[in-house]
Amino acid sequence: MSSTTLAKGITSGLRAAMEKDARVVLLGEDIGKLGGVFRVTEGLQKDFGEDRVIDTPLAEAGIVGTAIGMALRGYRPVVEIQFDGFVYPAFDHIVSQVAKLHSRSLGTVRMPMVIRIPFGGGIGAVEHHSESNETYFAHTAGLRVVACSNPHDAHWMIRQAVESDDPVIFYEPKRRYWDKGEVGEAPDGDLGSARVVREGDDVTLLAYGPMVKTCLQAATAAEEDGRSLEVVDLRSLSPLDTGAVLASARKTGRVVVVHEASTFLGIGAELSAMLTEEAFYELEAPVLRVGGYNVPYPPSRLEEEFLPDLDRVLDAVDRSLAY
Amino acid sequence: MSSTTLAKGITSGLRAAMEKDARVVLLGEDIGKLGGVFRVTEGLQKDFGEDRVIDTPLAEAGIVGTAIGMALRGYRPVVEIQFDGFVYPAFDHIVSQVAKLHSRSLGTVRMPMVIRIPFGGGIGAVEHHSESNETYFAHTAGLRVVACSNPHDAHWMIRQAVESDDPVIFYEPKRRYWDKGEVGEAPDGDLGSARVVREGDDVTLLAYGPMVKTCLQAATAAEEDGRSLEVVDLRSLSPLDTGAVLASARKTGRVVVVHEASTFLGIGAELSAMLTEEAFYELEAPVLRVGGYNVPYPPSRLEEEFLPDLDRVLDAVDRSLAY
Amino acid sequence: MSDNEVAPLETAYGVDHHVTRADAPDRPAQEGGPDMVQLLSPEGERVPHPELDGIVDALSDEALRGLYRDLALVRRFDAEATALQRQGELGLWASLLGQEAAQVGSGRALRRQDYAFPTYREHGVAWCRGVDPVNLLGMFRGVNHGGWDPNEKNFHLYTIIIGAQTLHATGYAMGVQRDGDVGTGDEGRDTAVIAYFGDGATSQGDVSEALVFAGVNNSPVVFFCQNNQWAISEPNEKQTRAPLWHRARGFGFPGIRVDGNDVLAVYAVTKQALDAARTGQGPTFVEAFTYRMGAHTTSDDPTKYRVSAEVEVWKHRDPIERYKRWLTTTGKADADFFDAVDAEADELGGSVRERCLAMPDPEGPEMFRHVYAEEHPVTAREREWFEGYHASFEEEVAR
Amino acid sequence: MSDNEVAPLETAYGVDHHVTRADAPDRPAQEGGPDMVQLLSPEGERVPHPELDGIVDALSDEALRGLYRDLALVRRFDAEATALQRQGELGLWASLLGQEAAQVGSGRALRRQDYAFPTYREHGVAWCRGVDPVNLLGMFRGVNHGGWDPNEKNFHLYTIIIGAQTLHATGYAMGVQRDGDVGTGDEGRDTAVIAYFGDGATSQGDVSEALVFAGVNNSPVVFFCQNNQWAISEPNEKQTRAPLWHRARGFGFPGIRVDGNDVLAVYAVTKQALDAARTGQGPTFVEAFTYRMGAHTTSDDPTKYRVSAEVEVWKHRDPIERYKRWLTTTGKADADFFDAVDAEADELGGSVRERCLAMPDPEGPEMFRHVYAEEHPVTAREREWFEGYHASFEEEVAR
């Protein structure tokens, strides 16, 4: 038990994974001496050497493409994408190769690769540094997509991701990197599981990554108004933990999904469709979505208005309760 | 009025657009002498010259990237992506540049670009040649995404797409390329509009591209069982014509969405979420989704089992009516 | 096939190139130019080459006959596959006609521990790697996306996305380096990787990035470009302004052009490059100058874009004829040998045909297998649904 | 600034390069090497260069002093921006410290009709293109993604996605060709395009693809690479095994290395390359060998990865000091001139600061504008919702 930041939770998770398995290698831009722009890999090159913590040329297709080759040779590569908006040059390798190689090879080839992506807004960054692109990957069969929201999960989920024999897109909520919390002795369930992080009866809030904290704050605020909100941290977006989500939805009958990504075809769309299919008669209100607007991520001076916040979550809760 | 194939409907549409505006240029692999692997650009290089019908190097990022530059110079580039699965190397340019340049430049720059993508399965092709990747683009603000389903629309929609000052991802249902039909004198509404292609009362089928025909067949078959299905050709996926979709949904109270793309975060998810939000009390059944399974597109000998067909559509209709 | 010593590379690769603004593309002559390494003329005469002769001279007559057998069998297999496609047994076929020497020459230069990354046309390399040819048909027949275990054959699956495999090869080579399997001096251990790609592929960013990564890491990988002059309908000059073998220099390692229709030259040049790689001298770019004698694939119609006179010129440079002539005139092989190979080829053709027709179609639920290595609830639920749904039809039919 | 005749290119670019396996990366010496074009030594002495002297000699003293003014003002502006960031007025700043000569030299070689495609660090080029420096701050302050009309300045928006703009530049140049604005002999019409990018960018596939497209199309584009030795924390040898200027040859056009801290050499070399482009001689790759004196951006901490001794070495090669020395010793400028420039710089700094602080924050609904050029119902509905939602708060507050 120790208190640490979300970023350092990942660092220690990576360290543990690297100590346990010599085949774990890290690849990325500036991850060596600099320790990555968010210092997540700080100290790892010093301790594990340049062969295992590889400062690559500046080319994301090259990074993921060579990581595929290393995986074929038996390595377990962990790739760092410097910022969410820089993953697209590697998109082809991720969706056409990483996601498909296991199935294409009839199971003879495995792709135990983790692609770490610091994602989302809220840090006042310039363009391309605040994207929430999880839909692209969650829609792609063959990938697992997860997002951590606190130091404990950050630590354990990265270890689980590295241990998974499937490729995992690992989203890190960059504006929560510096949030502190305890890292417990064991993971909370496996990589595909959601977790109820606050129990409640009136409305269910479904969130992941940076929005979990926002939803918890909303729940606290709502309590003052006598409203009991349940908050579920989805943790995994592909697969969705439909059992956990359904259980909560059935209990409250009202669901609000919250994410930074644009709502149009955001994860909220899938959750709404799935919940309506599975619990048609149990929902008292339509699943409501609170997300980024359907516009390119705006200049940072507008990001507070773009991003879902406590008020917008509570507004949706009100609307849900009005049904 | 003339009867022609869907492919030739596009050819004549492109020809008309090029005759009307000398700034319209075509770029792609093998689109010159060969006329494209589907012969959609057949004869155009001969008539408009190599400067306007450009056989590019084999590099999709290069094609879209240089098309952006040509658009900045005032041209209206129409890019052909040879097959759906080959668009990913250009993904970065499409989502980070094409989609954003107008807004990034505060409106001073326009991106009147069309990216033509033959899409979907059903032609017995090898891997990467049968993808339905519309979710990726429809989720991307700044792009318009449309799909034609018949020769008339093919002709007029490509002309509208070329005339649009916004970037348009133009999906062509490759297995319907050889379907014949009349091309009328004028377009059916503007580029963003859906169209009711068969009226009915019991259940609404929402489809686009190749699945429109499948749904029409299903509606004919259902008629024999005394079921009246309404079929709406969405035509535009971004924006969705919510007015038309809602009108039909309200009329029948039951909706089935059909597409080849995997259902998880497919367009059906958005339609389900939107319809449930907008017409919660009017739906008699949850919006049901019939789509590709959530697996990589299988070897072609399995594609009939992978793709939605008449039976699967009718099965969903039955399930919808059972509510 | 016997192994040889590493010849000094500098001499072979010391050719200089100087691009001026006046530099003209290769076509329409499509001559390899004075820098092209050739050991056998189109007439089947041995062209001396001080640096490479040793590699070829070290081959036993049996090995030399073996190369011929490879060429002939691969061509026969390819013809059978084309026929199978015409008869509707395959959805598509990408013929290697004309490129047999480029593939067999390089494929036979590989050691067992080496690893090859093919495109979709490397049937000759697959043959050299011991892949049962019938397994190459699965993808084209639509019964699978690749019918062999890459790790068993050290031969990756066919890659359709142009150029992607060059990065996979480079990464694999980076893994080889980390395993310490370079420059140990142990013949059975030191490992090289070879990436195959076409002339068109050189335009893809992926290929250039592979050159960057391989150069920077000094990785044991050979970039083997079969310049068959065409990328579907686009001739070479639509892809590059400079000869392709010039490309590598700017990334910090040597490039060389070899006559891709000369099996001996391809063998020698590739072997030298592979040995350079495995001994720690880093990557080499080999441009095998050859020609796609047939259509791009069976779906293609080359009469739309190229003249038959060009094909005629290249017929004269046929890789098998020239090698046969040399084997005959040097007395290394006689009519009996050629007859035996012909017979074996017919047998192979028949067997491939028979086994192709016998290939079972996959079962529907197969598509849900192997999507993930570990249980995935969405896939599991869908498979269940799928099975139930199809079972309901069978019940209906049964009733 | 006066214009000059096109000097013959072959001589300037006739330098040959020969990469051997032993080829060592440039660091840690970071010497430009014998092939680097230099017209002014770090000591401020004029190095004769038969082919390029004519270009520089044709510049009037006024023009030469103008170059100094540009360098000094740009540096001052940059320092002000860094200060504004430290004070929280900008979210980030990417300083060009040390790269003034590379940017001003190349920027002043452009004609009005030419078009430039920058990265995020081309403040000096922006200056030469007539962009009001305060507009460069908008993106870093977070009030917009780019605050000028690219078509008015013939200066594209800053591009953050590394390398992407090289393809945009190439496409733009393909448009120029189609407009017939190459090789007409009309000085006001013939147009060249310049693409700026860094050493790190050369690894991106996009950049290589741009070289392919430009080569194949013989497009009027100059690839201007500022090799400032670092890509954030990664030194040049992590990106390339060969000197960067070697890269172009394999794509079929010339490359040249110029001392990027020598404003005269950069001007001359770029002008020659631009004129070659506009007269139809196709692309050139220019590597400006320079140094990033500061951090990558204000978010960066270079002490983590580079030694101060290196920075010291480069201080000695400062682009402004050397040019000032030369202007002084040759009597082209006197103390009064330098004082006047200093005063102007201070004024610029003050004005930039003032106007930066006065920049209005964008209004919320702005984000819905310009997403599409034509009405889009989703955006329209959302904007309405947004306005209603925020209005309701104001009502609440009002109550």
Ligand SMILES: Cc1ncc(C[n+]2csc(CCOP(=O)(O)OP(=O)(O)O)c2C)c(N)n1
């Ligand atoms: C990324 C991508 N774009 C386009 C294609 C379509 N395509 C298949 S083969 C081919 C031409 C390849 O030419 P080349 O690299 O010379 O190889 P060859 O077929 O001549 O062996 C093209 C454009 C593809 N498979 N992948």
Ligand SMILES: Cc1ncc(C[n+]2csc(CCOP(=O)(O)OP(=O)(O)O)c2C)c(N)n1
């Ligand atoms: C596609 C992409 N990947 C990563 C980044 C993050 N990034 C910003 S600047 C930079 C280094 C660029 O180095 P270089 O090209 O040498 O230009 P310099 O900053 O030195 O001017 C990196 C990796 C990015 N902006 N875009």
Ligand SMILES: [Mg+2]
């Ligand atoms: Mg080829």
Ligand SMILES: [Mg+2]
């Ligand atoms: Mg740099």
